[in-house]
Amino acid sequence: MQSSTIEKNTEADISDDFPLFGKLQSYEHEQIVVCSEPDLGLKAIIAIHDTTLGPALGGVRMWPYNNEQEAIRDVLRLSRGMTYKAAISGLNLGGGKAVIIGDPRKEKNEALFRAFGRYVDSLGGRYITAEDVGIDVQNMEWVRMETKYVSGLPKAIGGSGDPSPVTAYGVYQGMKACAQKAYGSDSLEGKRIAVQGAGHVASHLCHFLNEEDAELFVCDIYEDKVNELADEVGAEVVDPDDIYGLDVDIFSPCALGGVVNDDTMEHFKCDIIAGAANNVLEEEDKHGQMLLDNNILYAPDYVINAGGLINVASELEGYVEERAHDQASKIYDTILDILDYSEENNTPTFVASNILAEKRINNVGQIHQIYTSDSQFSGHIGELYKNASL
Numbered sequence: 001m002q003s004s005t006i007e008k009n010t011e012a013d014i015s016d017d018f019p020l021f022g023k024l025q026s027y028e029h030e031q032i033v034v035c036s037e038p039d040l041g042l043k044a045i046i047a048i049h050d051t052t053l054g055p056a057l058g059g060v061r062m063w064p065y066n067n068e069q070e071a072i073r074d075v076l077r078l079s080r081g082m083t084y085k086a087a088i089s090g091l092n093l094g095g096g097k098a099v100i101i102g103d104p105r106k107e108k109n110e111a112l113f114r115a116f117g118r119y120v121d122s123l124g125g126r127y128i129t130a131e132d133v134g135i136d137v138q139n140m141e142w143v144r145m146e147t148k149y150v151s152g153l154p155k156a157i158g159g160s161g162d163p164s165p166v167t168a169y170g171v172y173q174g175m176k177a178c179a180q181k182a183y184g185s186d187s188l189e190g191k192r193i194a195v196q197g198a199g200h201v202a203s204h205l206c207h208f209l210n211e212e213d214a215e216l217f218v219c220d221i222y223e224d225k226v227n228e229l230a231d232e233v234g235a236e237v238v239d240p241d242d243i244y245g246l247d248v249d250i251f252s253p254c255a256l257g258g259v260v261n262d263d264t265m266e267h268f269k270c271d272i273i274a275g276a277a278n279n280v281l282e283e284e285d286k287h288g289q290m291l292l293d294n295n296i297l298y299a300p301d302y303v304i305n306a307g308g309l310i311n312v313a314s315e316l317e318g319y320v321e322e323r324a325h326d327q328a329s330k331i332y333d334t335i336l337d338i339l340d341y342s343e344e345n346n347t348p349t350f351v352a353s354n355i356l357a358e359k360r361i362n363n364v365g366q367i368h369q370i371y372t373s374d375s376q377f378s379g380h381i382g383e384l385y386k387n388a389s390l
Contacts, residue, residue, distance in 0.1 A: 029076065031126070035119040041107060042100070042115045045071055047079035048127055049095040052365045055125055056096025057151065057313060058082040059132025060116065060143075062104040075099045077257075077279050082309070085302040087357040088334060089327075091313050096127040104134030110142045117146030125149055130163070130312045133199075133256075137162065151312040160319040163311040167276055168204030170307025170328040174299045175209075175250060175274045177335035182271050182297050186332075189213045192248040194238070194270070197255035198226040201276040201308075205254065206233045219243045220255070250274060257301070258282040265290055274299035281350065288348035299335050300353040306331060 030051060035044040048056045058079055065071040075097050083095025100116060102108075120129050120143065130152035131140055137154050144150045153159025175193075180186035191214050195202050198220035206216055206229060216235035219242075220226035230237045238246065244259075245267040253259045257279030265287065273280065273296060280301045281287040291298045307328040314324045341352040 029079065032072075032076070033119060033123070035116065037112070037115045040109075040112050040115050041102065042112050043068075043071075043102070044098060044100045044116050044119065045075045046098040046119065046123070046127055047075040047096060048123075049076075049079040049097075050083040050361070051094035051126060052361050053083075053086060053094055054092040055128055056082070056094040057086070057128045057130065057309065058095060058097040059130040059152070059308075059312075060098035060100060060135055061132035062100040062102055062108070062134035062139075064103045065099070065101050068101070071099050071101050074257075074279075081278055081302040083361070084354060084357040085306045085309055086313075087360045088303050088353055089306045089310055089331075090360075091309065093309075093313055097132075098127070098129055100134075108139060113139050113142035114146045117143035117150075120149050121147035123149070151315045153315070155319075158315075158319070160311050160315050160321070160324065162200065163308040164200035165204050166311035166324050166328050167201045167305055167308035168208060169325060170310070170331040171201070171205050171252070171254075171274065171276045171304050172208040173329050173332040174304035174335045175252065175272070177332045178250070178272045178274050178297050178299050178339070181336065181339045187212070188250075190215065191250060192246075193217070193250045193252060194243050194246045194248045195219075195235075195252045195254055196240070196243050196259065196275065197253070197277070198222070198229045199254065201305075202252075202254035203229050203232075205252065205276065206235060210234060217243070217246055217248065244268060246270075253277040253280050260287045260291065260298075262287075265294075268294070268296060270296060272297045272299070274304055275301070276305045277301060278305065284350055288350045292342075292346075292348045297339065298349050300338065300350045303334055303338060303353050304331060 029047060029049050031048040033046040035042060079095050079097035082097055086093040086095060120127060128149045128151055129143060140150055140152055144153060152163055155161040176186040176188060179188055188209060189212055193209055193214050194217040195206055196219055198218055209216060210233040216233055217238050218226055218230055218235045219238050219240045221240060226237055244264045247269045249270060250272040251268060251270040252275035254276040257277050260280050261282035278301055310327045311324045338349055338353045342349045
C-alpha cells in the first residue's frame, strides 16, 4: 500500500489554488485521508467530518472529476452533509464520505475496490463506507473482502441491498410535505413534476409519482436510461438543458449537485424544489436566500434524501425492511418542521435545518462530556468500533 499522500505534481496546485486546511477548518472536519495505489489506478479521498454522535457513515462514489481540487471540494461538502443528515434524522452516527476519481463505466475492478477497502479498514471503524453514485452492490462485496466497516451489503449475506428504493420513498414523502405547505394538501395528483436524472433513485421516485397520477417530465445525459424510464412511467422526455425552465409545480434534482446556481435561478418556474441530489445549492448562503426571496420552497437535500442513510444504518442493528421504510416516512414530518421554522423566522430552509441538526449534535455532545473514559464503547454503536460485525 502506498503512503497516503497527494501526488507531488499536484501539491503546488492544491496548496496555492485550493486552501485545503482552510476548507477543513471552515467546514470543521476532523480528518481527510488521501489514498493512492498507482499500479491499480486508485485515487481516492476519505473525509471524516464529525463523530460526536457516533462513527462516520457515508457512501463512496466513483466519478471522473476534472481534477483533484474538484474531488476534494465534493467529498468535503458531502461528508459535512452526512453529519447533518444523520443528526436531523435522529441517527447515532457521524458524517463521512469517500470519492474515487475515475470513470465508473470503464475503470472498475476487484483489485481497485479491495485496495480502497484496506484504507477504510485502516481507520479502525471511524468511517463506515456504503454504496453511492457510480457504485453497485458487487463493488461493495469487493470492499467487504478487506474490511468489516461496510454497510449496504446484499440481502443474501444479511445486508439491506440497494438503498435506492428507500431513498426514493423518503424523497417522495418530503415532496408531499412540501406540497402540503405550499398548496394546503399533500396530494401530488395532477402536479407537474420535472425530474432531473434517470438513475436508480430517480426511477423509483418516478414510479411513486406515477402511482399518484402526477404529470412527469424527465431528463438524463444517457438517452437509453431516460427513454426506458419514460416508457415505464408515461413521462415526457426533455433535453437536459431545458429541464430548468419548464413551467412545473415541482422541480426534482436527482443527479449531481450545484444545479441551483446563478445560471439556473432565472429560469425556474416552479413552486418547490425537492429532490435526491446532494449539494443542490451551488452556494448555500447566496442561492438559499435567493430561493426564499423568490418564494420557492426548498427541501434541504440532506434531509429529504436521508432515506438511503436510514436504510444502510438500519443494518447496524439487524436489517428490517419495514422498519427502514417507517423511519424514512418520518422525513415528511421533519421537512414540515423545517419549513415551519423557516417561515416563522424568515430564514432559508437550509439554515433552519442546520440549526435543528446542530442543536441535537450539541446536546448529545454535552451528554458525552460526563461519560467515563470507556463510554465511547457503550451501546451497540460502540461495539462497531471494537468488533464491526456488519
